[in-house]
Amino acid sequence: MASSLTCAGVVWAFLSFLCAAASCVGFFMPYWLLGSQLEKSVSFGTFRRCSYPVRDESRQTTVMVEQCGRYASFQAIPSAEWRICTVVTGLGCGLLLLVALTALMGCCVSELISRTVGRVAGGIQFLGG
Numbered sequence: 443m444a445s446s447l448t449c450a451g452v453v454w455a456f457l458s459f460l461c462a463a464a465s466c467v468g469f470f471m472p473y474w475l476l477g478s479q480l481e482k483s484v485s486f487g488t489f490r491r492c493s494y495p496v497r498d499e500s501r502q503t504t505v506m507v508e509q510c511g512r513y514a515s516f517q518a519i520p521s522a523e524w525r526i527c528t529v530v531t532g533l534g535c536g537l538l539l540l541v542a543l544t545a546l547m548g549c550c551v552s553e554l555i556s557r558t559v560g561r562v563a564g565g566i567q568f569l570g571g
Contacts, residue, residue: 447548447555455545458567462538469535472510482506488528489513537570 447455472490476483484493484506492510497503519525541563548555555563 447545451545451555451560452549455542455549458538458542458545462535462542465538466535469531480504480506482508488524488531489519534570537566541567541570 469488470490472487472492473485474487476485478484479493479495482493484491486492486494490510490512493506493508495504496507498505513519516525516528519528545555545563
């Protein structure tokens with residue numbers, strides 16, 4: 443297999459992939475904020491939450507649902523700031539994965555990544571980060 447990358451480019455490709463994977467895992471995990479509510483451990487991220495309060499209409503009380511899940515809809519995310527964070531972080535993760543996978547393909551395919559493409563990819567990574 444021929445490569446269009448230098449040794450530094452191969453290191454960049456693998457580090458890019460590791461960073462993109464870590465960013466995506468962090469984005470999908472609901473452990474951004476940890477705390478407690480109603481004497482239960484609570485955590486949530488931009489669009490996922492664990493152990494959240496729900497109103498029980500039959501008993502007229504608030505109970506804790508001890509499971510992880512997504513918000514029912516985009517509008518159910520607690521605030522406009524969290525919605526913006528969800529969109530921006532999701533787009534950033536998508537860009538990082540696109541560049542990382544392209545760079546990994548450059549390790550296997552000759553003439554795929556030129557100096558200009560590498561510079562553009564670096565700029566996209568900067569925006570994605």
